Amino acid sequence: MQFDDQLxxxxxxxxxxxxxxxxxAAGIEHMRVDLGLEQDRGRRFALWSLLxxxxxxxxxxxxxxxxxxxAAARDFMDMADGDGAPDAAG
Incomplete structure (x- = not known):
């Protein structure tokens, strides 16, 4: 799933x-419905990440x-919030 395609x-x-x-609000509601129906793990993760x-x-x-x-979702949250990005030293 490409980000632009999702948008x-x-x-x-x-x-x-x-x-x-x-x-x-309408787009988010549509995404939440699709997330609830989606069976593919990768697609579910992509939908959750965009949400x-x-x-x-x-x-x-x-x-x-x-x-x-x-665990991957928590890692994504940390990276998106800037807490999980590697520092310049390492």
């Missing part, structure tokens, strides 16, 4: 600045049954 699918554009609050970036990700423990997926 186009759920929001109709890759430019989030063009969206109204209602358009964002996280948009500030509306569901709880990791209820979203991911597999411990490795939960």
């Amino acid at each position: 186009r699918r759920y929001f109709g554009t890759t430019d989030m600045d063009l969206l109204t609050p209602d358009g964002i 996280f970036l948009l500030g509306d990700a569901p709880d990791i423990d209820t979203t991911f049954a597999d411990a490795a997926d939960r």
